[in-house]
Amino acid sequence: MTVDLHTREIKPLRNTFSHTAKYVGNDKPASRYQEATLDTQPTDNFHYRPTWDPAHEIFDASRSAVKMADWNALRDPRQYYYATWTMARARQQDAIESNYEFVQSRGLVAKMSEAVRSKACEVLMPLRHVAWGGNMNNSSIAAYGYGTPFTAPAMFHALDHLGAAQFITRLGLALDESAILDAGKNDWLNAACWQPLRHYVEDTLVLQDPLELFVAQNLALDAQLYPLIYGNFVDDHIALRGGTAVSMLAAFMPEWHAESARWIDAVVKVAAAESDANRQLISGWVTAWADRAQTALTPVAELALGDAGVVALQEARDALDLRCEKAGLVA
Amino acid sequence: MSNVFIAFQDNEDSRPIIEAILTDNAAAQATYPTGLVKIDAPDRLVIRRESIEELTGRPFDLQQIHVNLVTLSGRIDEDDDQLSLSWIN
Numbered sequence: 083m084t085v086d087l088h089t090r091e092i093k094p095l096r097n098t099f100s101h102t103a104k105y106v107g108n109d110k111p112a113s114r115y116q117e118a119t120l121d122t123q124p125t126d127n128f129h130y131r132p133t134w135d136p137a138h139e140i141f142d143a144s145r146s147a148v149k150m151a152d153w154n155a156l157r158d159p160r161q162y163y164y165a166t167w168t169m170a171r172a173r174q175q176d177a178i179e180s181n182y183e184f185v186q187s188r189g190l191v192a193k194m195s196e197a198v199r200s201k202a203c204e205v206l207m208p209l210r211h212v213a214w215g216g217n218m219n220n221s222s223i224a225a226y227g228y229g230t231p232f233t234a235p236a237m238f239h240a241l242d243h244l245g246a247a248q249f250i251t252r253l254g255l256a257l258d259e260s261a262i263l264d265a266g267k268n269d270w271l272n273a274a275c276w277q278p279l280r281h282y283v284e285d286t287l288v289l290q291d292p293l294e295l296f297v298a299q300n301l302a303l304d305a306q307l308y309p310l311i312y313g314n315f316v317d318d319h320i321a322l323r324g325g326t327a328v329s330m331l332a333a334f335m336p337e338w339h340a341e342s343a344r345w346i347d348a349v350v351k352v353a354a355a356e357s358d359a360n361r362q363l364i365s366g367w368v369t370a371w372a373d374r375a376q377t378a379l380t381p382v383a384e385l386a387l388g389d390a391g392v393v394a395l396q397e398a399r400d401a402l403d404l405r406c407e408k409a410g411l412v413a
Numbered sequence: 414m415s416n417v418f419i420a421f422q423d424n425e426d427s428r429p430i431i432e433a434i435l436t437d438n439a440a441a442q443a444t445y446p447t448g449l450v451k452i453d454a455p456d457r458l459v460i461r462r463e464s465i466e467e468l469t470g471r472p473f474d475l476q477q478i479h480v481n482l483v484t485l486s487g488r489i490d491e492d493d494d495q496l497s498l499s500w501i502n
Contacts, residue, residue: 091447111445113428160470166425170471341470 105154115161120154122230143228146293148353148360153229155352158345160235167238171245174334178249181330182256190327191257198325199257205315205386206332207266208276210250212307215283216243219299227292235345239300242342246335253331275381282378293353294367300346302371305402306379306395308339314394315386343405351409365411372402417458417487417498420451427481433464449483457499458487 097103098112101121106112128139138145143153150156162170185191191199220240227233254262270276282303289295312335321329350368354361376399383391419434421427423445431450435441441454452458465473475496487498 110443111423114425159468161428161468169425337471344470 113161115158115163115166118163119157119231119234123153123228123233141228145226145228146291147363148291148293148356150229150353150356150360154231155356156229156232156349157352158231158235159348160341160345162235162238162345171242174337178331178334181333182252185256185327185330190330194325194327195323198320198323198328201386202316202320202325202328203254203257203262203266204269205311205382206250206328207254207262208270208273209307209311210247210254210263210266211270212279212283212303213243213247213250215287216299216304217241217247219286219289219295222287222289223292223296223299226290227296232349236296239342239345242338246338249332249334253328256331257328275385278378278380279382282375293364296346296349297364297367298371298375300342301350301402301406302368303375304339305343305346305405306372306375306398308335309398309401310379310383310391310395311386312336312339313398314390319387347405347409350406350411354410361411365406368406368411372399414455415500416453416455417485417500418451418453419458419460419485419487419498420446420449420483421478422481422483423448423450424481427478429465429468430460430478430481432468434458434460437461437464454498457497457501459495459497461495463494 097108097110098106098117102112102117105120106116124141128141131138132140143150160166217240220236220243224233224237224240227236251263254260254266270280286295286298286303289298312332316325316332317329317336350364354364376395379395380392383395385391387394421431427450431443431452434452435443437460438452438454438458441452441458444451444453460475460478462473462475475491475493478496485498487500490497490499
């Protein structure tokens with residue numbers, strides 16, 4: 083007796099959920115990102131208004147002055163949903179772990195000069211608190227924003243900020259004793275050069291409009307802070323003076339910044355393209371907050387790079403203006 | 414004119430690769446046999462590292478495609494930036 087094995091392909095009648103198909107069509111299977119994200123925002127039949135904000139529903143698009151016909155338009159070009167995001171970050175974590183192993187097994191920290199080591203600590207330690215502010219602000223965007231395609235990556239971004247804060251903490255512990263963290267906090271609270279930046283971060287913590295907060299934190303501040311600190315200071319200034327170890331241990335930050343910039347640019351680009359009112363609103367926020375961030379970062383740039391600091395900061399500002407121009411904002 | 418093809422496991426890792434191929438090769442057609450994504454293209458098909466990186470925003474090593482690559486046909490021309498399949502000798 084012979085048994086014939088056949089494979090038979092069964093074509094599914096529907097390639098995806100109908101609410102996903104509404105956006106991407108039913109011609110081919112939708113990606114997990116599309117299924118997990120598009121049109122998954124709760125919209126109807128809320129029980130009662132929150133007692134802490136009776137003017138709004140619990141999920142309410144009117145919390146932002148930006149108006150979108152469909153908030154599902156604000157998509158993430160990286161197509162992150164929980165699984166892809168955690169996989170990408172796990173790979174980056176592995177890379178940093180091996181960097182730590184490399185630096186520690188070869189005693190690279192001890193080979194740095196005292197001046198470079200203490201300079202790196204002096205500039206980087208207070209930034210833990212800036213990163214924590216970024217964590218709080220993006221959590222707030224995720225909580226009060228509207229539309230899963232916009233709020234889900236904001237939550238990932240919040241946790242990425244927390245990761246950045248933890249990497250700075252770990253860097254401090256690798257470079258020095260744990261008292262260095264207290265010294266950093268003390269500088270953040272008391273040293274004159276950090277006060278304008280602290281003022282900026284604390285003012286953003288109470289911003290109510292999720293889109294304005296998005297612009298103030300992720301675009302205006304981070305787009306100047308990260309190139310200045312991790313580009314000019316860590317990867318050029320410190321590395322050239324024998325502090326390559328710092329650059330290796332902080333490798334996550336510039337990499338993550340370049341990657342997440344694509345999401346941030348895509349959000350403002352699509353929101354601004356929606357209407358002239360949106361464009362003017364967002365451009366106004368960008369200009370106001372970027373000017374203020376540049377002023378707040380000036381003493382930090384001088385602390386990090388001396389006289390060259392202002393030039394480096396202006397370069398970061400020019401790069402930010404170019405990003406805004408490409409996104410269709412008149413900056 | 415004969416087709417070249419390449420097939421990947423249908424998962425999230427291969428999604429940006431497939432999207433990049435479909436963007437770079439206007440004549441390419443994707444089909445979805447169970448568990449796979451198979452891309453056919455007349456004469457020539459190219460996978461470009463840059464296009465994949467543009468989609469993911471992260472550095473991509475073209476050798477990573479082999480993790481999810483199932484099968485292919487065509488003469489392979491490969492370097493660090495691109496992998497192309499063709500019948501041109």
